[in-house]
Amino acid sequence: MLNFFQLIIIYAGIYALMAIGQNCITGNTGMLSLCHAGFFCIGSYATAIICKTFGLPFWFSLPVAALASGIVGFLIGVPTLRLKGDYLCIATLGLGEIIRNIATNVNPVGMMSVPRAQLFGYQFSSRNKFTFILLIWFFVLIAYILFRQLAHSRLGRAMVAVREDEVAAASNGINVTKYKIGAFTLGAAVGGTAGCFATAYTLTVQPSSFTFMVSVMVLCMVVLGGMGNLLGVILGAFIIEFISYFPQLVGLSSVIPAQASQIIYGLVLVVMMICRPQGILGRDKYRYGDPRSTFSKLRDAVKSRKGGEVKA
Amino acid sequence: MSRLLSIDGISVRYGAIEALHQVSMSVEEGDIVALIGANGAGKSTLLKAIVGQVPLCEGSISFRDEVVSTSEKHRKSLPTHMLARMGIALVPEGRHVFADMTVEENLDMGAFFVRDASLVARKKEEMFDFFPILGARRKQKTRSLSGGEQQMMAIARALMSSPHMLLLDEPGLGLAPLVVQDIFQKIKLINSEDKVTVFLVEQNARMALRSSDRGYCLENGRIVLSDASSALLENDRVRQAYLGE
Numbered sequence: 001m002l003n004f005f006q007l008i009i010i011y012a013g014i015y016a017l018m019a020i021g022q023n024c025i026t027g028n029t030g031m032l033s034l035c036h037a038g039f040f041c042i043g044s045y046a047t048a049i050i051c052k053t054f055g056l057p058f059w060f061s062l063p064v065a066a067l068a069s070g071i072v073g074f075l076i077g078v079p080t081l082r083l084k085g086d087y088l089c090i091a092t093l094g095l096g097e098i099i100r101n102i103a104t105n106v107n108p109v110g111m112m113s114v115p116r117a118q119l120f121g122y123q124f125s126s127r128n129k130f131t132f133i134l135l136i137w138f139f140v141l142i143a144y145i146l147f148r149q150l151a152h153s154r155l156g157r158a159m160v161a162v163r164e165d166e167v168a169a170a171s172n173g174i175n176v177t178k179y180k181i182g183a184f185t186l187g188a189a190v191g192g193t194a195g196c197f198a199t200a201y202t203l204t205v206q207p208s209s210f211t212f213m214v215s216v217m218v219l220c221m222v223v224l225g226g227m228g229n230l231l232g233v234i235l236g237a238f239i240i241e242f243i244s245y246f247p248q249l250v251g252l253s254s255v256i257p258a259q260a261s262q263i264i265y266g267l268v269l270v271v272m273m274i275c276r277p278q279g280i281l282g283r284d285k286y287r288y289g290d291p292r293s294t295f296s297k298l299r300d301a302v303k304s305r306k307g308g309e310v311k312a
Numbered sequence: 313m314s315r316l317l318s319i320d321g322i323s324v325r326y327g328a329i330e331a332l333h334q335v336s337m338s339v340e341e342g343d344i345v346a347l348i349g350a351n352g353a354g355k356s357t358l359l360k361a362i363v364g365q366v367p368l369c370e371g372s373i374s375f376r377d378e379v380v381s382t383s384e385k386h387r388k389s390l391p392t393h394m395l396a397r398m399g400i401a402l403v404p405e406g407r408h409v410f411a412d413m414t415v416e417e418n419l420d421m422g423a424f425f426v427r428d429a430s431l432v433a434r435k436k437e438e439m440f441d442f443f444p445i446l447g448a449r450r451k452q453k454t455r456s457l458s459g460g461e462q463q464m465m466a467i468a469r470a471l472m473s474s475p476h477m478l479l480l481d482e483p484g485l486g487l488a489p490l491v492v493q494d495i496f497q498k499i500k501l502i503n504s505e506d507k508v509t510v511f512l513v514e515q516n517a518r519m520a521l522r523s524s525d526r527g528y529c530l531e532n533g534r535i536v537l538s539d540a541s542s543a544l545l546e547n548d549r550v551r552q553a554y555l556g557e
Contacts, residue, residue, distance in 0.1 A: 154424075161410060161421050168408035168466075171363065173396035173425040173473065283412075 006129035008245050013136035014198050016237040019221040020143045020230065021190030026219065027228035028151060029183040030163030031081065032089040035096030037214035038076075039069040039188045041103055041207070043195025048111040048205045058117035058200055065196035066189040072099070073188020077181045096215055103207035110206040117200045126201060136197050143190060144230055151230070159183055160228075213262060217244075220265050224272055226279025235280060240265065315377075316341040316477055316509050317362070317400075322371035322383075324357050331357040333533045334370065339477065344503050344510040346520035346541060348554055349530035355513045356405060358530065359481050362511075363402050364389040375400060376476070397425055401475035405482045407466045411455040415446050415465055418454055422472030432472070439468040443498070460491035464498065471502065478502065480512040484519060492516065496523045517554035521545050529554075 018036055025033050043065035050061035080091045117124040117135075124132055150156050158179050161169040170176050199205055217240055225236030242249075243264050247256035272279065317339040324332040331354045339345045349355045360366045362373060364381055367389060372382035375398060381389035396402070401422075410418050419439060423432040440447030443464045449457060454465060463483060470478055483499065484492040500523055503510050514520035521527050521541040529537035529550065537544065544550050551557040 157421065158424065160413075161424070164410040164412060165408045167404050168410060169421075170365075170392035171396055171402035171404060171408075172421050172469065173393045174421075175391070175393045177391075 003129065004245070004249060006133060008241050008249075009133050010129060010136055010201060011245075012238045012241040013133065013140050014194050014201070015218065015221060015241055016140045016234045017136075017143055017194035017197065018191050018218045019225070019233040019237045020140070020147055021187040021194070022218045023187075023222050023228065023230065023233045024147060024150075024159075024183050024190065025187035027222055027226075027233065028156065028163065029159045029180060031180060031184065032085060033092040033184065033187075034089055034212070034215045034219060035076065035092040035099070036187075036191045036218045037210045037212060038096035038099035039073060039191030040195040040198070040214060041099050041210035042069040042072055043192030044199045044205045044210070045103060045107075045111075045195075046192065047196040047199040048114045051199075052111060052114045055115070058115075059119075062193060062196050065192045067192075069192025069195070070185050070189035073191075074181060074185040076188075077184035081177065081180045081184060093212065093215070097212060100207060100210045103210065107205075107207060110204060110208075112204045114199055114203045114205070116203065124200065126203075132201060136201075139193065139197065140234065143193075144234065148230055151228070155179070155182075217265060220269055222279075224268060224279060226281040226283055228283050229279060229281045232279050232281035239280075240268075243268070314341050315339070316375065317511065318374045319358075319362070320371050320373070322361055322373060322381075323369045324354075324361055324366050325369050326366075331533055332361065335530075335533070335535050336371075337528050337535060337538065339509060339511050340526075341476075341509055342503075342507060343526055344500070344512070344524040346524035346527045347511070347513045347530055348515070348517040348520055348527060348550075349513075350553075351515070353530045354533040355515075355530055356481060357533075359402070359479055359513055362479065363392045363395055363400060365392055396473065396475075399473075399476035400479060401470035401473060401477070402479045403463075403466045403470045403481060403483065405485060407459075407462045409454045409457075409462050409466055409469075412453060414451050414453055415457070416450045418465055418469050419446075419472050422469035424473075426473055435472050435474065439471065442501075443468055460487050460495065463487060463491075463495055467495070467498065467502075471506070471508070475508065477509045477511060480510065480514075482514060483512060484514060484516045492519060499523060517550065518545075521550075 018040060022036050025031050046065040046068040047061040050056050050064050051058055076092070076095050080088060080095070083091055124135055126132065158174045161174055162176050162179050166176050221236035221240050222233045224239060225234065226232030244261040247253045247260065315338050319335060319337050321334045321336050322332060323330060323334055335358060347355055347358065357366060361368060361381065368381055368383040370383050372379055374380065380395060410421060416436065419436050420432065423435060426432050440450060445461055446465055446468055449461065454462060457465060480499065483495055496519055499510055499512065502508050512520060512524070521544050524541045527539065527541040527544040528535055537547065537550065539547070
């Protein structure tokens with residue numbers, strides 16, 4: 001049982017990274033994109049190729065995975081981000097499927113027995129799930145801090161302006177195209193790192209696992225937790241992961257088909273849209289230049305420990 | 313006085329439909345210029361052309377003696393955000409406020425490309441002095457403001473970047489007559505005190521012509537009249553078509 005919970009926590013971490021990336025695109029900048037499975041796929045393959053084919057260490061594959069999916073995100077973004085709303089959604093959905101189909105055709109059997117990730121001689125293996133939890137959630141924390149800072153920065157402010165009103169944003173001197181493509185690229189890169197950790201955990205890559213449902217799941221997490229709310233989307237990742245493993249958790253996996261969870265996602269989305277459209281933790285509070293941002297809190301904490309004056 | 317904006321024979325087409333036909337006009341520095349016209353005359357298209365949101369089929373637009381848009385193939389029009397940085401501040405039709413941000417945050421957005429924080433703070437206080445109602449509502453979500461307050465906020469936001477020229481698209485749209493009067497008074501003050509050139513597009517012809525120095529009248533995509541606003545107010549054609557006299 002403990003083992004099973006640990007598994008859920010690991011996958012929740014991987015999906016939390018995905019959801020943070022999707023949140024940058026959909027939550028902050030307001031672009032409805034449905035191709036995060038594609039970025040996940042690219043990150044997974046990049047890691048498998050770097051670690052297995054080239055025999056390089058896992059830590060080298062991490063930036064490569066981010067960069068590769070970031071570049072693909074950029075290339076997808078340049079033509080598609082002229083589209084808005086439903087049209088963007090359809091175009092990105094198609095591109096996500098294209099990525100999966102390319103993977104299926106080039107490498108139909110997938111890649112197996114990818115070497116394990118190592119840190120100072122320690123091997124991260126799926127047998128010791130606890131260290132894996134530490135590894136993944138450490139990176140979730142880093143992503144959380146980085147994106148929180150981003151949301152509070154000038155860039156984050158421009159992204160919110162683009163989401164709220166493109167006409168007004170442009171007439172206030174904001175380069176709408178630049179911020180849309182930037183947010184898309186960044187979100188894609190984070191999706192790629194999630195793929196990197198997934199490969200490091202399962203040590204296999206299956207092209208059939210990057211279906212459209214993965215993108216839907218990630219979007220569900222963002223909507224469920226609260227668009228633009230980082231803590232919300234991480235919570236959303238937890239809840240959705242828990243739902244998808246629920247049949248196995250209660251020992252009914254032989255009775256309840258795996259596809260049942262898709263019905264539940266749909267149900268969750270519908271119920272949320274009716275009862276609490278802003279998500280569980282609510283939409284982001286726009287707090288540009290909030291003096292109580294993470295870093296200044298840390299700074300104050302350090303100062304007070306040193307016995308210095310803390311500004312209110 | 314020098315010429316701030318000059319539009320030379322521009323035509324704009326949406327597919328087969330010609331929205332503007334060889335429109336020429338100019339805005340002198342320091343003036344308030346009004347463009348009046350009925351629904352569908354092409355007023356909004358003309359503003360969109362000025363801020364680079366629709367391509368030109370013919371002609372060119374210059375701002376401060378620099379060509380910003382032309383129909384020639386080798387030069388595209390400057391995008392809206394670049395024009396904003398050059399000093400053309402647009403208050404879009406229907407206000408387009410950032411509804412989920414507070415009044416103060418909206419004003420911050422108006423000064424997005426101004427890097428000097430103390431200048432932004434000073435500008436903000438100026439705006440709160442000029443529009444006291446916004447000062448009172450500075451921490452309030454813009455969504456909760458009335459239509460007139462939102463329009464004032466949209467104007468204040470546009471002024472945050474200290475523009476050379478303020479473009480106003482239907483500032484009186486959907487507002488009570490008293491509020492419209494108030495807003496036009498503010499526009500006149502902005503022009504006389506801050507020396508901001510104003511170009512406004514308005515269906516409320518009487519209000520627009522009374523507040524402006526020069527007026528242009530647009531019909532079916534063509535400029536049919538242009539004169540001093542006081543003369544246009546006396547013009548028989550304007551009186552019949554737009555003032556209902």
